[in-house]
Amino acid sequence: MSDLSRSGQGFLAGSLIGTLGGLIGLGGAEFRLPVLVALFRLGTLEAVILNKAMSLVVVSAALLFRGGAISPDLLAPHLHVVLNLLAGSLVGAWWAAGHAIRLPRHWLDRIVMLLMLGLALVMLAEAWSGRHAGSPAPLLEPGALRLLAGVLAGLLIGMVAALLGVAGGELLIPTIVLLYGLDTKVAGSLSLMVSLPTMIVGFVRYARAQAFAVLRQERPLMRGMAAGSVLGAALGGLLLGAVPTAWLTTLIGALLLVSAVKTFQHAR
Structure with a gap:
């Protein structure tokens, strides 16, 4: 397959995935991973x-897009939430990426499959939990216990983000909403502020792996899919509300369940 053809296919796939993700407020990295393995025949690592790498591009673009919609003055009082989660997510991302490099490929396949299954179940649960209905009361009052819970939550989210190459928004947003009792829109922007440094840490850690050469070998695919993902995310954001979020999230969660099993159960 020529570089131009691979780039074109990547752009088309990225656009579709980005649009679906944008419709439910995600970057779409959860759906790119099985496509990269199944359609473009890449190894799991x-x-x-x-x-x-593509998630870094999409999250950076999302931060710019959201900057005009949500004032920094609205986010400034909640920076302690970002720092609390980062205290755990940076450690989790560094640790998980380091172990992913050394894991036998069949074990990495199994772990990725289980994490994607878990992520799909989280999406299905959130679809009907009323997460988008408003801001609930925080689970824990400010204090040492909530700080500890934030660090532990960040640790787990950082590990998942590193092992799947995702931003982790589907886990970060409900964590911020439930643990700290913040509005969903504010939580979306705060999650991006946590995701970006967390992904950078995991990305730096992966630079030590021989598989990092894939960025050079698959440059046309990466450029095409990243561009399509950004365009699709912007389009999906414009169409937000056109389809009932609960229905769409249920459909995508079910598809993610099926694709996780079919893709990574027999991945090589």
């Missing part, structure tokens, strides 16, 4: 590294 190579696909995770490529997915993380």
Whole structure:
């Protein structure tokens, strides 16, 4: 397959995935990973590294897009939430990426499959939990216990983000809403502020792996899919509300369940 053809296919796939993700407020990295493995025939570790590189581009663009919609003055009072989660997510991302490099490929396949299954179940649960209905009361009052819970939550989210090459928004947003009792829109912007440094840490850690060469080998695919993902995310954001979020999230969660099993159960 020529570089131009691979780039074109990447752009088309990225656009579709980005649009679906944008419709439910995600970057779409959760859906790019099985596509990279199943459609473009990348190894699991190579696909995770490529997915993380594209997630960095998409999250950076999302931060710029949201900057005009949500004032920094609205986010400033909640920076302690970002710092609390980062205290755990940076450690989790560094640790998980380091172990992913050394894991036998069949074990990495199994772990990725289980994490994607878990992520799909989280999406299905959130679809009907009323997460988008408003801001609930925080689970814990400010204090040492909430700080500890934030660090532990960040640690787990950082590990998942590093192992799947995702931004982790599907886990970060409900964590911020439930643990700290913040509005969903504010939580979306804060999650991006946590995601970006967390992904950078995992990305730097992956640079030590031989599989990091995939960024050079698959440059046309990465450029095409990243461009399509950004365009699709912007389009999906404009169409937000056109389809009932609960229905769409349920459909995508079910598709993610099926694709996780079919893709990574027999991945090589």
